[in-house]
Amino acid sequence: MNRVYNFSAGPSMLPLPVLEKAAAELVCYGNAGMSVMEMSHRSPEYEAIIVEAENLLRQLMNIPDNYKVLFLQGGASTQFAAVPLNLIGRSGKADYIISGQFSNKAYQEALKYGNIAVAASSKADNFTYVPKVDRSAFRPDASYVHICFNNTIYGTKFYYIPDTGDIPLVADMSSCILSEPFDVSKFGVIYAGAQKNMAPAGLTVVIVREDLLGNALPYTPTMLDWKVMAENGSMYNTPPCYCIYMAKLVYEYLLSLGGLEVMKKMNEEKAKILYDYLDNQDYYIAPVKPESRSMMNVTFVTGNPDLDKKFAKEAAEAGLKNLKGHRSVGGMRASIYNAMPREGVEKLVEFMADFAKKNPK
Numbered sequence: 589m590n591r592v593y594n595f596s597a598g599p600s601m602l603p604l605p606v607l608e609k610a611a612a613e614l615v616c617y618g619n620a621g622m623s624v625m626e627m628s629h630r631s632p633e634y635e636a637i638i639v640e641a642e643n644l645l646r647q648l649m650n651i652p653d654n655y656k657v658l659f660l661q662g663g664a665s666t667q668f669a670a671v672p673l674n675l676i677g678r679s680g681k682a683d684y685i686i687s688g689q690f691s692n693k694a695y696q697e698a699l700k701y702g703n704i705a706v707a708a709s710s711k712a713d714n715f716t717y718v719p720k721v722d723r724s725a726f727r728p729d730a731s732y733v734h735i736c737f738n739n740t741i742y743g744t745k746f747y748y749i750p751d752t753g754d755i756p757l758v759a760d761m762s763s764c765i766l767s768e769p770f771d772v773s774k775f776g777v778i779y780a781g782a783q784k785n786m787a788p789a790g791l792t793v794v795i796v797r798e799d800l801l802g803n804a805l806p807y808t809p810t811m812l813d814w815k816v817m818a819e820n821g822s823m824y825n826t827p828p829c830y831c832i833y834m835a836k837l838v839y840e841y842l843l844s845l846g847g848l849e850v851m852k853k854m855n856e857e858k859a860k861i862l863y864d865y866l867d868n869q870d871y872y873i874a875p876v877k878p879e880s881r882s883m884m885n886v887t888f889v890t891g892n893p894d895l896d897k898k899f900a901k902e903a904a905e906a907g908l909k910n911l912k913g914h915r916s917v918g919g920m921r922a923s924i925y926n927a928m929p930r931e932g933v934e935k936l937v938e939f940m941a942d943f944a945k946k947n948p949k
């Protein structure tokens with residue numbers, strides 16, 4: 589059977605060469621005589637894998653030495669609690685920018701742990717843009733400011749890094765990590781579930797500035813305490829071993845292509861194909877304001893829910909899978925992460941034009 593173009597928001601496509609390498613090593617890894625899935629996480633072979641994974645990620649993202657890299661479980665959603673549990677002890681207060689459903693979930697979770705303020709929100713406009721704020725939006729004594737850098741469901745992204753002064757900036761980068769270079773030093777914490785652009789589901793990466801460790805609230809579960817995880821090299825308990833191995837293969841592959849500058853260029857080109865098409869026709873509506881358009885998740889609707897449904901169904905039959913929008917917003921969403929080939933986007937645009945012709949409104 590042929591592989592399809594999978595536009596799923598997550599879990600999503602992985603690069604074919606990575607899957608092939610994993611397949612080749614699946615039963616016997618190197619000279620270990622066993623699969624990575626069967627290895628003790630304390631074995632020398634596995635130790636080499638996790639160390640290499642961290643080194644490659646540091647290289648790819650140019651992570652400064654004063655940041656720890658943690659390989660955790662629980663998904664980005666667990667970090668919605670871990671962030672306040674680890675950081676809010678500094679002043680009891682934190683500020684959130686609400687730019688979509690995940691940032692709202694992060695905010696709702698934080699409400700359990702302290703005095704939380706909404707610094708800005710685009711909810712009143714259906715999250716069709718990312719709020720632009722300056723330093724005056726934040727309380728000077730906030731322990732941190734939280735943002736969601738790319739809003740997977742609505743298809744928006746931050747085109748600027750909010751200036752928070754001395755307040756650590758915490759960013760959920762689940763759906764944009766590794767899509768382009770970011771200046772890590774501008775952030776106190778970056779976290780990301782791996783299943784969008786990095787690895788299979790089951791791994792969450794946290795990149796945290798060292799001086800922020802050690803502020804966990806006394807009742808923080810040990811498993812959510814970043815300091816404990818950092819002191820134990822992400823091996824306080826059994827880490828998601830195989831996912832970390834897969835992430836390592838993805839990092840190797842991205843480096844072999846030239847790193848994140850190259851990914852950015854490829855991703856910009858792919859997104860441009862879709863947005864240029866959307867801007868030059870009047871069948872589909874792209875709800876996101878142009879200045880906030882995501883490079884990773886492109887949303888559009890026909891304006892008729894029945895046609896939207898027909899679109900997703902017929903696209904899937906044509907080998908363009910998972911184009912149905914998130915259940916909370918409807919319409920269509922094309923997630924075009926690193927692993928989506930340009931050809932997949934071109935095929936999608938061809939299909940869109942053809943569908944518009946065959947289904948007059």
Ligand SMILES: *Cc1c(COP(=O)(O)O)cnc(C)c1O
Nearest residue numbers: 663664665690740760762763781
């Ligand atoms: C998918 C996603 C999440 C949720 O991730 P889980 O790993 O399922 O908990 C959170 N934030 C963003 C931006 C996402 O895209």
